[in-house]
Amino acid sequence: MLLRPIYDITPFTALDYPDHLATIFWFAKCNMRCVYCYNKDIVFGEGKISEEEALAFLDSRVGLLEGVVLSGGEATLYGDLVEFCKKIKQKEFKIKLDTNGLNPEMIRVLVENRLVDYIALDYKAPKEKYYEITKDKHFDSFSKTLNFLIQKQFPFEVRTTVHSDLLRVEEINRIIKDLLKRGYSGTYYLQPFVFTENTIGKVKEEKNPFDVSQLSHELKVVWRA
Numbered sequence: 001m002l003l004r005p006i007y008d009i010t011p012f013t014a015l016d017y018p019d020h021l022a023t024i025f026w027f028a029k030c031n032m033r034c035v036y037c038y039n040k041d042i043v044f045g046e047g048k049i050s051e052e053e054a055l056a057f058l059d060s061r062v063g064l065l066e067g068v069v070l071s072g073g074e075a076t077l078y079g080d081l082v083e084f085c086k087k088i089k090q091k092e093f094k095i096k097l098d099t100n101g102l103n104p105e106m107i108r109v110l111v112e113n114r115l116v117d118y119i120a121l122d123y124k125a126p127k128e129k130y131y132e133i134t135k136d137k138h139f140d141s142f143s144k145t146l147n148f149l150i151q152k153q154f155p156f157e158v159r160t161t162v163h164s165d166l167l168r169v170e171e172i173n174r175i176i177k178d179l180l181k182r183g184y185s186g187t188y189y190l191q192p193f194v195f196t197e198n199t200i201g202k203v204k205e206e207k208n209p210f211d212v213s214q215l216s217h218e219l220k221v222v223w224r225a
């Protein structure tokens with residue numbers, strides 16, 4: 001067990017957990033290296049906050065907040081996440097998990113034991129571009145998580161960060177086709193890349209426009225600025 005798995009805590013958010021006032025626990029470390037990622041401190045840094053400190057923070061927010069967002073980094077890298085979620089649940093907070101989906105087994109345990117209430121799953125790129133964007137080769141693990149959540153009819157959303165030189169509208173349409181084929185009928189969220197100098201892959205500012213009018217209408221697509 002990591003003594004300090006959490007890099008930072010955002011005490012309050014009204015935006016990151018749909019319809020709930022929440023806090024965000026940012027877990028240190030990630031198993032991807034997305035080229036557009038600007039959270040280098042979290043991805044490469046060490047955690048600074050222990051479980052006990054995070055739970056004590058929650059005690060101070062009982063009656064004020066409804067939920068906890070487990071984000072990162074990648075929270076499912078924390079080997080004791082299941083036990084940690086049990087402790088959060090004992091305090092009657094709802095839990096949202098932000099994940100890249102690379103740990104389908106842990107997600108299965110969390111879902112089947114009702115230890116999470118909502119999941120935001122990143123669909124980083126179509127299979128053939130997955131490595132180029134994430135530097136990870138385990139699309140099949142992500143795919144397993146996606147199929148599991150659909151099959152369970154679990155409340156979750158799928159989202160993609162769009163850097164318009166890295167992912168073209170045709171590729172987003174391929175993701176939409178794939179989601180439909182698998183039986184996903186929820187909203188598909190697109191998040192525009194916001195330029196910053198210091199990304200993992202040192203990506204440049206976007207040169208190509210992203211033509212929203214060419215997006216498929218087969219699924220409800222929402223831009224989340």
Ligand code: SF4
Nearest residue numbers: 030032033034037073
């Ligand atoms: S953007 Fe990619 S590298 Fe950065 S935290 Fe998320 S999954 Fe990890």
